[in-house]
Amino acid sequence: MTFSKQDLLKEITFRTSRSGGKGGQNVNKVSSKVELNINIRSSPIFTEGEKELLFLKLANRINSEGVLQVITEEERSQLHNKEKSIEKLLILLKKALYKPKLRKPSKPKRSAIEKRLKSKQLTALKKISRRAHFND
Structure with a gap:
């Protein structure tokens, strides 16, 4: 991420309105619901690549x-809702802009290959010995 929380705060606009739900009589008087808006398209804090990624991953928002x-x-508090x-x-931004590391494929070690082959050999021998007993 190429931006800080302070950079974001300069770009954010808030809109408040009355919230439903718990709060009793307070609900009818106080605007505690907070709507945070940030214009991704015109924001200078995101690079073009980051903007493309955000539009791709947060398309529904x-x-x-x-x-x-x-x-x-x-x-119940407007301040808490803003925070x-x-x-x-x-x-949201951190998840959308996260790029996982590419996995570098590796070859199995020689000891692992030998161990696997030895295990296969033992299994084969076990089956051969069973077959010999079965035919008697």
């Missing part, structure tokens, strides 16, 4: 304008 949206309404939505965004 990015709208037609290129805006990635994360909605959080788990907590959680930032954490969710960081996790």
Whole structure:
């Protein structure tokens, strides 16, 4: 990743609204639901390669304008929901931009080959000895 949390915070916009669910009378008064938006397409913090990867892997979360949206309404506090939505965004970006290491194929060691062949030989001998007893 070529960006920091501070870089992301400059690009993020928040929108708040009233949340449903738990909270009692507080639910009707406080806007605790947080909608985090970040425009991936116009953001200077991502390289072109990273943008392509994000659009590919997060296609179901990015709208037609290129805006990635994360909605959080788990907590009663707007501040906690903002923090959680930032954490969710960081996790999403980290997972989407992760490139696994390529596996380098390796040959089996000589000792492993010899061990396997010896095991096969023993099995074959065991079957041959059974066959000899069976025919008697």
